[in-house]
Amino acid sequence: MIKSIKTWILIGFASLLLVACGQGGGGAGSKKSKTLDNTKKAGFVKCGVSQGLPGFSNADASGNWSGIDVDVCRAVAAAVLGDADKVKYTPLSAKERFTALTSGEIDVLARNTTWTLSRDADIGLTFVGVNFYDGQGFMVRKNSGINSVNDFKNGISACTNTGTTTELNMRDFFNSKNISYEPIAFEKADEVVQAYDAGRCDTYTTDKSGLAAQRTKMSNPDEHKVLPETISKEPLGPVVRQGDAVWEDIVRWSLNTMIEAEEYGVNSSNASSLKDSENPAIKRLVGSEGELGAAFGLDNDWSLRIIEQVGNYGESYKKHIADTGILPNRGPNQLWTKGGILYVPPAR
Amino acid sequence: MILKKFNIENKKARDLIPQAITVLALLSVIIYFATNAQINMGNRGISFGFGFLNQEASFDITFSMIEYDGSHSYGRAFLVGLLNTILVSAIGIFFATIMGVIVGISRLSDNYLIAKVAEWYVEIFRNIPLILQIFFWYFAALRALPLPENGISFYDISFLTIKGWYVPKFIWTNFNIFLLSVIAAFIAIYFINSYATKQREQFGKQIPTTIISLTTLILIPLITFLFLGVSLTFEYPVLKQLSPTVFTYAGGVSIIPELIALALALSMYTATFIAENVRAGILGVGKGQKEAAASIGLNKNQILKLVVMPQALRIIIPPTTNQYLNLTKNSSLAAAIAYPDIVLVFAGTALMQTGRAIEIISITMLTYLTLSISISIFMNWYNKKMAIKEK
Numbered sequence: 001m002i003k004s005i006k007t008w009i010l011i012g013f014a015s016l017l018l019v020a021c022g023q024g025g026g027g028a029g030s031k032k033s034k035t036l037d038n039t040k041k042a043g044f045v046k047c048g049v050s051q052g053l054p055g056f057s058n059a060d061a062s063g064n065w066s067g068i069d070v071d072v073c074r075a076v077a078a079a080v081l082g083d084a085d086k087v088k089y090t091p092l093s094a095k096e097r098f099t100a101l102t103s104g105e106i107d108v109l110a111r112n113t114t115w116t117l118s119r120d121a122d123i124g125l126t127f128v129g130v131n132f133y134d135g136q137g138f139m140v141r142k143n144s145g146i147n148s149v150n151d152f153k154n155g156i157s158a159c160t161n162t163g164t165t166t167e168l169n170m171r172d173f174f175n176s177k178n179i180s181y182e183p184i185a186f187e188k189a190d191e192v193v194q195a196y197d198a199g200r201c202d203t204y205t206t207d208k209s210g211l212a213a214q215r216t217k218m219s220n221p222d223e224h225k226v227l228p229e230t231i232s233k234e235p236l237g238p239v240v241r242q243g244d245a246v247w248e249d250i251v252r253w254s255l256n257t258m259i260e261a262e263e264y265g266v267n268s269s270n271a272s273s274l275k276d277s278e279n280p281a282i283k284r285l286v287g288s289e290g291e292l293g294a295a296f297g298l299d300n301d302w303s304l305r306i307i308e309q310v311g312n313y314g315e316s317y318k319k320h321i322a323d324t325g326i327l328p329n330r331g332p333n334q335l336w337t338k339g340g341i342l343y344v345p346p347a348r
Numbered sequence: 349m350i351l352k353k354f355n356i357e358n359k360k361a362r363d364l365i366p367q368a369i370t371v372l373a374l375l376s377v378i379i380y381f382a383t384n385a386q387i388n389m390g391n392r393g394i395s396f397g398f399g400f401l402n403q404e405a406s407f408d409i410t411f412s413m414i415e416y417d418g419s420h421s422y423g424r425a426f427l428v429g430l431l432n433t434i435l436v437s438a439i440g441i442f443f444a445t446i447m448g449v450i451v452g453i454s455r456l457s458d459n460y461l462i463a464k465v466a467e468w469y470v471e472i473f474r475n476i477p478l479i480l481q482i483f484f485w486y487f488a489a490l491r492a493l494p495l496p497e498n499g500i501s502f503y504d505i506s507f508l509t510i511k512g513w514y515v516p517k518f519i520w521t522n523f524n525i526f527l528l529s530v531i532a533a534f535i536a537i538y539f540i541n542s543y544a545t546k547q548r549e550q551f552g553k554q555i556p557t558t559i560i561s562l563t564t565l566i567l568i569p570l571i572t573f574l575f576l577g578v579s580l581t582f583e584y585p586v587l588k589q590l591s592p593t594v595f596t597y598a599g600g601v602s603i604i605p606e607l608i609a610l611a612l613a614l615s616m617y618t619a620t621f622i623a624e625n626v627r628a629g630i631l632g633v634g635k636g637q638k639e640a641a642a643s644i645g646l647n648k649n650q651i652l653k654l655v656v657m658p659q660a661l662r663i664i665i666p667p668t669t670n671q672y673l674n675l676t677k678n679s680s681l682a683a684a685i686a687y688p689d690i691v692l693v694f695a696g697t698a699l700m701q702t703g704r705a706i707e708i709i710s711i712t713m714l715t716y717l718t719l720s721i722s723i724s725i726f727m728n729w730y731n732k733k734m735a736i737k738e739k
Contacts, residue, residue, distance in 0.1 A: 095696055
């Protein structure tokens, strides 16, 4: 009841906001950023996260959020407000997330959201980058004798989350294999896990990182395995509202800074000592050369603060994804220099 | 003269002007909101329109009463969700009414055990939030059901498992002729009944209408089977192995556990309120009525059926209408357990895929409004029919 009512209230409220509030909104094109001004005035970054996905955005028992999605918001807060802890987190369901962003309830959406054309172009959102390259997979019981997606047969039942790209990929996949299947879509990930665990469905499908994370919540994690095949591209990344170019740039470059810092070996412990580095790229990262912050109305130490307070991408990945046992192997989420596909434009 | 005329008109005007002002104010508020929404959505780069209803939905739905797959449109997906909402509401209302009446009457029973059981049932089920009951039936009760390979079998033609209740599928030939014969039977029964009423009122002749009606209902469709080429065969569900340990049933019809859990929870919950309405209705009939009925030699069942219930219904119907409306609206909690009703399919998945929050939420609200008003209109008609007729 609480959940449902919350959804309705949020959507209702968001719609009302669109309906009733004055003709606010972002003035596109100008150098001034309304979102930046409001964030400074409020003293915190309004960040939308998931309702609990270990490794990405998950709250501990005392309500502290952590994860690589959370770190994007922390980086923005460090850059804009000087303190990575000045973030207000709003847990959102897949269904609520975009409405919450377009209506101004949140300013950054960092909620393992797949970047697609229609989302980017159609509904007033802008994706600023990718902080995790994922792909959809399937989880089955180990004793099922299913070792590959080629073992799926007509009549298989598949559980997933509603309102996500996985629902669409699942259909594309089963259609292409000409397999008839029973799709069962729940609103919350916890309910999907419960239903799959109980035997309501034979396979559970979502992003592979999600499968790995949810497996830890099962009553007996060792009884389940993730099939090797990946059936889709799922580039997950932070999203902002369309129409505030400056804010968009701040979020994009906060993320890029973390990745670039890893590339140049700058991390939270050595960042301040690298002020006099010989490498100009490192000096730009730690703010001792150039005036990069001025481009979006920030001081020159914005990127140093991100690295010092949040760390570089590698540190964030290690802390939240690798060390927690979710996905020890970085796979495509490795730097381009080390065989992965993480490649960001130069910060100069 | 003019002044007088104005004065006469003024009387009418006094009634009309405030109403006109109210309507105008309401209209301007709506127009203000609409334009504002348009401007705000424009600023945020959100377009408004219903064109998306014709686009391909490209997601599948577990359970649909009409032909549907992802290649159909969002409009079609809306229809699937709407029909599923109507289905679960209709099932819920049907069972809630039956259970409500039984429990309501039981609460007034002279039998201590029956009365107490009914009382406990009401007190327990109406005081637990509905969403918890839905979760209970879905995650706790149905979880106890076996996997398909150990399904609970009913004479090997129907199987109850955690994946659903598999029942035989009816395969008709010439179903249209059969349907027509059933309609014909009902028309015949209507005429038989009105003839019987006339006979009774004019000549005091009793005609055994129940038996005649039943015979008609069986006989006329039976003729179509024997002479008009109607036939019915069953397709039974058969266990099918998908992998060494994964089983399901092929053939037959699967009643999904989401529907069972939701219908159970909705009817068990609403039945408690209906039971209280029934009890209130029966207690609201004057004691003298029962005594009078007893004095002319009617037995207990006859008193209930012929004297008490017709009068009690007048008290029962209006609050029960409310319960029907509540049940219909409560069915929107379906989303929690993946029953594909209009909220899950349309205000959930379709909203997410298209991002058209305002359009979809408005359509969904209007749909519930229409459903509720239809139920109200029907129940008001029924209420009028049951009201005291002055002769």
